[in-house]
Amino acid sequence: MKVLKFGGTSVANAINIKKVASIVFKDQPEKLIVVVSAFSGVTDLLLKASSFASTGDYQYKEIHQGIEKAHLYCIKELVALQKQSAVLSEIKQLCNELEELLDGIYKLQELSPKTRDKVVSFGELMSSRIIAAYFSDLSAEAAWVDSRELIKTDSKFGYANVLKSFTDENIALYFKAAKARVFVAPGFIASNSNGNTTTLGRGGSDYTAAIFASALKVKSLEIWTDVSGMMTADPRVVTNAKPIAYLTYKEAMELSHFGAKVIYPPTIQPVMDLEIPTAIKNTFKPEDAGTLLLSDYSNGSDRIKGISSINKVAILTLEGSGMVGIPGFSKLLFEALANDHINVILITQSSSEHSITVAINEHDSLRAKVAIDSVFDNYIEKGIIYPVEIESDMAIIAVVGDKMKSMPGTSGLMFSTLGKNGINIRAIAQGSSERNISAVISNADIKKAVNVLHEVFFEASKKQLNIFVSGVGNVGKKLLQQISRQKQYLADKHNVQLNVIGVANSRKMLVKPIGILENDFEKELGEYGHTSDVEKFTDEIIALNLRNSVFIDCTAHAEVARTYAKLIKKSVSVVACNKIAASAGYWEYLELKHLSNIYNAPFLFETNVGAALPIIGTLNDLIKTGDVVNKIQAVLSGTLNFVFNNYDGTKPFSEVVRQAQAEGFTEPDPRLDLGGTDVMRKILILAREAGYALNMEDIDNNGFLPASCFDGSVEDFYKEMSIQEAHFKAIYDKAAANGCKLKFVATFDNGKANVGLQEIPENHDLYNLFGKDNIVLFYTNRYPEQPLVIKGAGAGADVTASGVFADMMRVASH
Numbered sequence: 001m002k003v004l005k006f007g008g009t010s011v012a013n014a015i016n017i018k019k020v021a022s023i024v025f026k027d028q029p030e031k032l033i034v035v036v037s038a039f040s041g042v043t044d045l046l047l048k049a050s051s052f053a054s055t056g057d058y059q060y061k062e063i064h065q066g067i068e069k070a071h072l073y074c075i076k077e078l079v080a081l082q083k084q085s086a087v088l089s090e091i092k093q094l095c096n097e098l099e100e101l102l103d104g105i106y107k108l109q110e111l112s113p114k115t116r117d118k119v120v121s122f123g124e125l126m127s128s129r130i131i132a133a134y135f136s137d138l139s140a141e142a143a144w145v146d147s148r149e150l151i152k153t154d155s156k157f158g159y160a161n162v163l164k165s166f167t168d169e170n171i172a173l174y175f176k177a178a179k180a181r182v183f184v185a186p187g188f189i190a191s192n193s194n195g196n197t198t199t200l201g202r203g204g205s206d207y208t209a210a211i212f213a214s215a216l217k218v219k220s221l222e223i224w225t226d227v228s229g230m231m232t233a234d235p236r237v238v239t240n241a242k243p244i245a246y247l248t249y250k251e252a253m254e255l256s257h258f259g260a261k262v263i264y265p266p267t268i269q270p271v272m273d274l275e276i277p278t279a280i281k282n283t284f285k286p287e288d289a290g291t292l293l294l295s296d297y298s299n300g301s302d303r304i305k306g307i308s309s310i311n312k313v314a315i316l317t318l319e320g321s322g323m324v325g326i327p328g329f330s331k332l333l334f335e336a337l338a339n340d341h342i343n344v345i346l347i348t349q350s351s352s353e354h355s356i357t358v359a360i361n362e363h364d365s366l367r368a369k370v371a372i373d374s375v376f377d378n379y380i381e382k383g384i385i386y387p388v389e390i391e392s393d394m395a396i397i398a399v400v401g402d403k404m405k406s407m408p409g410t411s412g413l414m415f416s417t418l419g420k421n422g423i424n425i426r427a428i429a430q431g432s433s434e435r436n437i438s439a440v441i442s443n444a445d446i447k448k449a450v451n452v453l454h455e456v457f458f459e460a461s462k463k464q465l466n467i468f469v470s471g472v473g474n475v476g477k478k479l480l481q482q483i484s485r486q487k488q489y490l491a492d493k494h495n496v497q498l499n500v501i502g503v504a505n506s507r508k509m510l511v512k513p514i515g516i517l518e519n520d521f522e523k524e525l526g527e528y529g530h531t532s533d534v535e536k537f538t539d540e541i542i543a544l545n546l547r548n549s550v551f552i553d554c555t556a557h558a559e560v561a562r563t564y565a566k567l568i569k570k571s572v573s574v575v576a577c578n579k580i581a582a583s584a585g586y587w588e589y590l591e592l593k594h595l596s597n598i599y600n601a602p603f604l605f606e607t608n609v610g611a612a613l614p615i616i617g618t619l620n621d622l623i624k625t626g627d628v629v630n631k632i633q634a635v636l637s638g639t640l641n642f643v644f645n646n647y648d649g650t651k652p653f654s655e656v657v658r659q660a661q662a663e664g665f666t667e668p669d670p671r672l673d674l675g676g677t678d679v680m681r682k683i684l685i686l687a688r689e690a691g692y693a694l695n696m697e698d699i700d701n702n703g704f705l706p707a708s709c710f711d712g713s714v715e716d717f718y719k720e721m722s723i724q725e726a727h728f729k730a731i732y733d734k735a736a737a738n739g740c741k742l743k744f745v746a747t748f749d750n751g752k753a754n755v756g757l758q759e760i761p762e763n764h765d766l767y768n769l770f771g772k773d774n775i776v777l778f779y780t781n782r783y784p785e786q787p788l789v790i791k792g793a794g795a796g797a798d799v800t801a802s803g804v805f806a807d808m809m810r811v812a813s814h
């Protein structure tokens, strides 16, 4: 014998009920009990109607009519015409009874739990009658059975307790004598010793099925629903959630208590006691394996089977010296809550016994405070206990799995993952069964928390990186192209999934949680983007609160650089080719590095010096391994190297500069390159990364541009450079006459830094430097005479974008 239960959407309408029939009558030669719940939404409507009636609101009539119409319509859709009249009159009669009951409530304007149970029972009574009539139409072996006659409870209306042995005996006797093969029984409803209808709690149809299953010690119980089993997480929150093939009863109990709504928690106890295999299957995809609940299963090593959460929780903390070492203190606390019917979801007490924290439903929090404070008012008056503190807007996240007790490191992984993602944990609880570790966190973090934990426990194979690019000019655009080209490779070979979620330029910004197509970003930005606003862009990133978020700054804008601290404090990593932050005031630079450490969000800017050349990374490695940098000599401007490599007076100086700009080597404002500011920033960043506390003001700039070039706009700058052509020619001729090349050199020596144009003779390390190349010579304790040299292309959108990309991948593997 088997028990099958169909609920909610499985019995929403005639089409779905036909699907149920195809499952029930498919190759099932054995006896079956089919437990059904009310048609989808009907229980809510019945509750609403009774509540309207009790407040004297005539709308209950309309609801009643709607319910009647829907049920009669369903009969016409399901049952053959010649067999309809019997069931139509049965349902009509039930509808009349229901109407009389509602009229009575309306007249008395009173609704007791007993009457409410009676009203809601009509949902299951009608659905089961109709389905039984339909099944009888399909097979002569089908019959209706009244669960109220068989399942006996106490009189706790709304949530009645089953009188187990009496019920078991009743059920066994009944089915021993019954002749049909397929029995259709209403779920959820039962009766007390006086024959009054009781109910088993919302979702109680699952429980009805389990009661039948355990009373008859059936071979299996099947709970048919609209999902393919219990999932590793709520699929509405985690897109990669997957069905769990096997669960122990205890794991299922933990998951269902903790918000996984697939099975009604009390259902599990009766089947667990008798070790009845229980399958959770999908009516709409019967071919899916679903989830099988067993007492134990030896294969499978997943230490965590699922992640669940409860929202809208408040935590109450009772604290004070008055509770230390006093027996019975917690009893008083929990009695106060119990007396006020307040359910406690989680408890934690520090071993110092100085505080107890409990989590409860948010809507009970004020009642709980009043109840507890009044019990402890004596202690509060004496100042040895503080009044209860309430923290609302909390949520509980739990990881569940039997095997975690035999595998160390589960809680370590859980908490470090939450920590790495900037999720603050307010309280922790782990039952002694070691089957569930729960943490209380802010409600705002719950989606992110479930996703990051799902990623580490179930998707170890793919890490999501959520990318926001500010600045989509030369470098930003190239970066998006590179991401687009490389995405599949990274997903396949490195298990990193790149999602570009936001882009912005100075005019428009767009944040699109489902992702922006990198190759189409200009179109999307144009069509759907809003007016750009640096603050709003970062606020949206923070509000989205996506795991592994990385903000990429490809602008040259100070306002954008000013947002880093705010982002890092929310655990958003920052990758910048914009040099403004790392070359701002020393304390601002240090603050960002410090924040990056405490919030565990990388702040990376390798491209600030020498584009994609591994200069900052190499310097960091030297310092980390104990080397000391004594001197740096470098050519750090791609623009200036290009200009002086290409200028010999045959073409005007200003035109060579224009060419450098057209090639994408210059800053958005080329005066920063020509005036030496860009190189000052770079040597400053190197000195700082080497451990020296320098500022821009500490650097001497031996510039070569006449002061007049800095007046006016960028166009004025180009005009002025043409006017000053003779000045540039003279500088060039003098160097050439000395057999030298012109290089704009940056030096850091003995704690001091300077930049300036130098004539470099042929035998010098800096002489053979072509095109837009950069070179850096590090003189350190380990490299005292022969410096460590890094040389190569030091500017250009493509190389810079690749350096930014590499920093981004460093964030991914952080």
Ligand SMILES: NC(=O)C1=CN([C@@H]2O[C@H](COP(=O)(O)OP(=O)(O)OC[C@H]3O[C@@H](n4cnc5c(N)ncnc54)[C@H](OP(=O)(O)O)[C@@H]3O)[C@@H](O)[C@H]2O)C=CC1
Residues within 6 Å of the ligand: 470, 471, 472, 473, 474, 475, 476, 504, 505, 506, 507, 508, 532, 534, 554, 555, 556, 557, 559, 560, 577, 578, 579, 607, 608, 611, 638, 664, 665, 666, 667, 668, 794, 795, 796, 797, 800
């Ligand atoms: N080019 C190179 O070789 C290297 C460049 N870098 C750095 O890369 C950065 C970008 O350079 P590059 O791509 O050449 O510059 P571009 O001028 O080509 O691009 C700058 C981008 O920033 C956008 N922008 C400006 N202000 C804002 C703002 N407030 N909010 C959002 N976006 C804004 C611009 O928008 P809009 O288009 O609307 O003006 C544009 O999309 C610079 O900081 C530079 O120092 C670093 C190493 C090498």
Ligand SMILES: N[C@@H](CC=O)C(=O)O
Residues within 6 Å of the ligand: 607, 608, 609, 610, 611, 636, 637, 638, 639, 640, 665, 666, 667, 673, 678, 794, 795, 796
């Ligand atoms: N404008 C810079 C680009 C890289 O930082 C340069 O010319 O080197």
